Amino acid sequence: MSIIKRNNINVSGEGQKPMIFAHGFGCDQNMWRFVAPEFERDHKVILFDHVGAGRSDLGAYDQKKYATLEGYADDVVEICEALNVENGIFVGHSVSAMIGALASIKSPKHFEKLVLVCPSPCYLNDGDYQGGFSRQQLEELLEFLDENHMGWSAQMAPLIMGNADRPELSEELENSFCRTDPDIARAFARATFLSDNRADLASVRPACLVLQCKEDVIAGQQVGKYVKEHIPDAHLALIDAYGHCPNLSAPDEVIKAMRDFV
Template sequence: MTIVTRNNVRLLGNQQADKTVVFAHGFGTDQTAWSAIAPAFYDDHKVVLFDYVGANEKTAPYFSQKKYKQLYSYADDILDILEELALKDVIFVGHSAGGMSGALAAIQEPTWFSKLILLNSSPCYVNQEGYVGGFSQETLEELFSQMEGNFHSWVGGFAPMIMANPDQPQFASAFAKTLSAMRPDVALSIAKVIFYSDHRNDIARLPHPTLLIQGQKDIAVPVHVSHFMEKTIPNGVLSFIDTEGHLPHISGADEVIKAIKPFLN
């Protein structure tokens, strides 16, 4: 098993370019989530796409509950990929928990990164005193119970709720497809790691210029979270985009591209 195989790594774009963009997907998707975004950067950048372990059938064989019991394990995988490809000063673009894993990787090896772009990411999903994460403990316990009881039935309800955009059902269908491609036990394990994680203190140690892109209406990441991250990350800049749902790179790709490009230049 090589790192490239483990994470299904693909190199695209301009291999002679000086700058490298690494795209990292979130829970329930894989690298195909960037299919409407990544080509916009092919001319001027090396582009790296990969799948987090457990995201699909290709990577599920490498999943271990013992190893992947915190987001730091996924951060380590990111660092493995960068080291394997001899990449430095990368621009990291990560969605949701995939973005938070990238932030943890950048904190560990700051010289390996130049900028970060976190799309609808959150350091903590559970409501706390003085902090609106979006989910109560009871809500999460019910969510996990539904996943465990009938995973594919749960996917059928979860996908359209998280994707939103009911007038464009093809987006929810696409999300349901990649979510269903996860092994149910692996999906449940990863979901618990993500939703119970709390990295609010960690992100205060992220030194890089960091663009926080947030859709206006996201049931998974309330606006409060974005403002918290902007206040906490030393060089964080918050940019709201006019999109609906938790996956704007799928449902509102043009808006996401327009937000990213000025930050890179």
């Protein structure tokens, strides 16, 4: 199968340095529309959809493969190989931050730098580690999604997006959630919220920028600090943004922080 078709890959830009953008749960590459074009002048910009999202080939979805983030990381490596990416810059939002970290461990030659936007290696509170959710909260969240995909989307989108004074942002996120196949959404949610990649952080070798919002109910400041402290070469940037999707709510802040890093 063509990897280009499978992941709906789109390449643009005038530069030679590859910059790969990966979207978060329930989203697609369109979520980068305010950020990615700003790098087309001096980079080769690569956008794609995870299998099961956007305009990816739904026929390529394999429940066993995508039951963990490793399957998505394998896809990222295959995308890099298909496009001859070496020493590229990977920009991953939310769950894709960890997907990119795993891909860099699998195949270091493809990645020179990682930009981790609102990352979380583990969403579960565990002893001194505060991921943001108790076990019961995670189970209730996933149970709610199992029972009522549309209701879950309507309730969670405003919480995830934040920025209550800009309801059009949460509406866009809700619509994106609702467009996702419910069965795939449920499986990806489990792969996301039940993942624990804390032990993998020490093996991440590229230089990393951890982009942290001031307030984020999904991945709070304590999580960003943890990621920064456990990746060998990482810098933490606290940006003037609220919610879990600064690529939509505060793209200028994201662009500036990325420019300073790359």
